[in-house]
Amino acid sequence: MPTILETAQAAGAFGTLLAAVDAAGLREALEGPGPFTVFAPIDAAFAALPPGTVQTLVDNPPQLARILKYHVIAGAYHQAQLVEQQNWPSLEGDPIPVRCPNPLEIKNATVVTADVVCSNGVVHVIDRVILPG
């Protein structure tokens, strides 16, 4: 079974996310055994951010890593498990709220495809970049 990053690569809709993971130096961590739950924003989600936002982050790996880590939970959780709790602790430190169980909404993003199982965790595809705060 492919890893989280291999799955994202194969899907073809996560070019920006994968480039960001590399720029932030998180590839090795996300290729590890984990397991992780990753909320993966599609390319359109990054494109919807105002001009310059992504570039500034890509130019500053530690800051970019912080935003990316906000999209990751330690442990593998499917949708059915996620909705049992109001908040989940992100790797960044700030909590990720579950705002709606169905359709599944994580913070202000909607999960467009849930429960993509990988060898080292689960991916839920989201339509927005989520931010701490």
Added chain:
Amino acid sequence: MTTTTAAAGTKTPLIPPSTHPYADVIHRLEAGGSMLPDTPENLQQIIGIYKAYAVPMDFYWRDLLYIAERVFLNPLPAFKYFISQEYLDLPNSYAGDQASLRIWRGGEKAHPELLEFMAKGETRAMPKLLHHLWHDRVNMEFAEACMQAMFWHQGMGGRFNDYLASEVYRANADRAIKAYFKGNLVMLGLYKLFPEMFIEKVRQLSYTANLGLFWEVMAPVFFEMSDLYDEGQLTSVPQAMDFLVNGIFAVAGRPIYHHAYIGGECFEIIPKSEGFTWLYEAALPYVEAVFYRTSPFRGTKSYNAQADQVPANQADFHYGILYADVFPVGSAGIPPTLLMQDMLHFLPPYLQELYKQHRRGEEDQLIQLGITFQRSMYNVTSAVIQALRCALLYPLDDTNPEHLKANRSFFEAQMDRFLRPEARLSDIQTQDYR
């Protein structure tokens, strides 16, 4: 997400109107507008004052970094406002040809109007020391007062303040303190006796760097807005607000750090690798500590606890520009009046003309420009509110009523902060407030 405009309102709204006392303002925010009404005069006022603010700000950010990075722990910093040529020439990271993210099409060095004022002041060309002693100079004390507000209010969001209390920071500061006072047995002895005093001073300098890095961004933002207005490309208050929103996002990820240069070596007291960001660790804390809270200015409130004039709860502080009674009470050196004097020096001609036509003309232009400044900061706050809504909530043209209700709750909670009588949100709704 480059504009915040919502769909035109000919269809039935998806949620009922707000019943908040500031419902009109909330509906305007929900339509992509600002707390400040969209009128040609409001636009003229705020753009003109943004430009007048940006010129002294160009000095503030440079000198704040000079103080945080070079003056550092000088126990007698009598010349901390005598900025070095290196810092006066420091390239602004967001202006000039060398900028990787160019916000202002102008140059990266100090603004020409600033240099001209530094040379002549209100009087004439004379040695710097005389300008300084006569106080015919940029009022850097205002910048330090803003830093003090952030430093004193401390945890205004983000991770910056928690880091300043950490062992890692203490170790970094310790290294820098010992390097700075290397060979100085008296100061090293004092450090041994009163270590907390020295660490606290370094924390203050870290906030100084924080504010310098924050304003390094805002100066080119305001300069560019002024240029766009002069070129006829900024034609409404919401457009001006949107420019700020886009700027906030573009620079949100800028690192916030504190590097001190001691004996030719760089000491990373707060390294960039800690991941602190312009949005979370600088801009949002600044807005909270300076626009909303600040502290009562000496001479305006009694600091006697028995007089009960100052709230016991820090969260109730309401002395920022959004609550200010701009008419100054005449006590020399109140920070806002220092800024007002600074801005007076750099007013564009159209604002000078505007003030001559109203109230007492040139005799009260400081008040008039102070109120203009208040309008402009309500617009900046609107941009921050819209940026937060954009980042953490939903688009204004979302078709899900639950999402719109969440946006509505957020806007209403923001407007709740202006229900207290000192708030000027109602006043800025009319043009007659001058």
